[in-house]
Amino acid sequence: MIKLLRDFKPAFFSDENISTLTHLFKTQGKHVWQHDDVKEACLMLGNKKCAYCEVILNQKSTYLEVEHFKHKDDYPDEVIQWSNLLPSCRHCNGAKNNHNVVDEPIINPTVDIPSEHVYLKAYRIKGIDTLGKMTVETLNLNDIDHYVTERCKVGAFIEEQIEKAEDKLNNYRSETNPARKREIHKVIRAMLYQCQKNSLFAAVSSTTLHDSEEYSAIRSEMISLKIWTNQFEELHLSSLALRLPSSK
Ligand SMILES: [Zn+2]
Structure with missing residues (x-):
């Protein structure tokens, strides 16, 4: 889970439109959030990923579901409030179901900073505090098939790229061309691209990368050899911001 910035508000969410649609939901139960503009806005907000588990949406079986952070049955006035909507996968939306986030709060990635509340241990997400623990439990974020195995693959890719980079750096050292x-x-x-906000399980890949002493050594040496580019440094820093605390 990574921090999301809700720093835009699509024109769709005008006071007038919200008022009309909220009325339609309350009087006729219409699924007023099922609108292309709402879906598009949610996808943009989440970097085309589920706001909770970071799977990439609209691929294979992971279709976007518009998630009401505060459940629409308990908080009908917020059924189409932009501040209450998140992009979600079917798994997270289904696991959260009608959980009441006011009675039992969970992390809202657009409000809270996930790295203050959860950490990574052996590709499982664990709660640091009550908020983190409630989040992991409510969303079932350590389902083996859905997440843990898939996070392992992402972590293994990063580890492999680090080894490859070590080899390539050795080659370069022996003959600079x-x-x-x-x-x-x-x-x-390739390695840094996998650790950006729009990448699958970016919190996991970023944590794996920045926990690696080998990566740190490669970067230092490339800086001293003057072959670490500004672009790499930008990608390095943006990835560093996605890192979770970790425990072995
Ligand atoms: Zn999800």
């Missing part, structure tokens, strides 16, 4: 520089750049780029 543009072709070898291109080779290591390709590996570093």
